[in-house]
Amino acid sequence: MSIRHGLLALLERGQMYGYQLRAAFEESTGSTWPLNIGQVYTTLSRLERDGLVRSLPESAAGQRPYEITDAGRADLALWFATPISRSDRPRDELAIKLALALTTPGVDVRAVVQTQRTSTMRTLQELTRLKYSSDRPEDLPWRLALDAMVFHAEAEVRWLDHCESSLVRHRPPAAGPAPLSEAVGHSGEEARR
């Protein structure tokens, strides 16, 4: 998600100034995505440049509210209607790390797996604790944001379990370290047997 669309969605509720937007954003995401005020103002000025929001006159307290424009509403509607593309996500460093660990001499791959599993498990515990601490109806947006992270962490633990059971079956090539592609291919072959 872009902060840009997050702010547009919040402005669709009504006009707000920077600090209000930051507070509303954090409330919506349950503080799972903290924003600094600089990010909010930078994003607002880009949105204004692109004609998606307009700034209103400053209040007596020196606060400048913003409101969404028709073009902003159209952009927001398009965002809601378009699925998030998985290819937009950054490369999975963990998958790359394990693939390299498998083919780098002297690396205890099972230890790499376990270290990551313990760390991810702890994250999962923290997320679950946060979820357990709140079950008011108004916390639903936050709980769903937490659930997304819970499912992601859980998937990572399951993948690590899968890596470990594949490692148990894995027979490293006899002569010297094989190129990465061969080792991965070999592992897949073992798994299919």
Add this chain to the structure above:
Amino acid sequence: MTTGGGRTPATPDPRATSDSVAASGTVAADPTGDTVLDLRDVHRTHGSGPAAVHALRGVSLAVRPGELVAVMGPSGSGKSTLLTLAGGLDSPTAGEVHVEGQPLHALDRRGLARLRRRRIGYIFQNLNLIGSLTAVENVALPLELDGSRVRAARRLALDALTEVGLLELADRFPDQLSGGQQQRVAIARALVGQRRLVLADEPTGALDSQTGEAVLRLLRRRVDAGAAGVLVTHEARHAAWADRVVFLRDGVAVDSTAPLAGVEALLSGSGR
């Protein structure tokens, strides 16, 4: 490895003094002070010679009041063996198991049976409910076996069913209840009376995710009220309800997560 421990002393724990809020009455003081379950370098070998299977190979684990420990590991890692030893259903080949300061090996059969009936609650994957008894009769059964009067046992059983939200269905038979409701009856039976140690083996079984979560909330709530709990599971999402997760591999505890900080610390981003 030793996986003992709990919350850091620096974090005030409201659970530590909350025994009195447990639904089933007062809980006797723990003679050891602060450890309900203590496994000390426990080994369990099945068979002998070349065919011997080493289910556990030197596992130590201490669980305190108000602490829920999850044990994770693949099939055959020794998790269920650990639970049966903790509950006195089996004896270690070497090492010691202490429950509320009592070494289980020093108890005779009757003493061990009494401890199991009074102080230890089990939640199995297989519910083991008796089909010819109603929900409340199933829950009261361990108390009656322990010599409680029928009326007193029923009262405590109704308290336990209230705790799991099933009071209205107390007089139904197991086959008149859904899978989730049957599981809650099994939990009520595990919690009834003065149980200080709750042992759960894959307690969410084949339940859907919402019902499974409700089961874990019940377990969590009882532990928060001062019991000690051990949860065996292969599901990370379920283990995440614990304060600490211990990983077993081939009968050895290979790692464990550090105890969690309080929720306030998590919210302020300093929980790790």
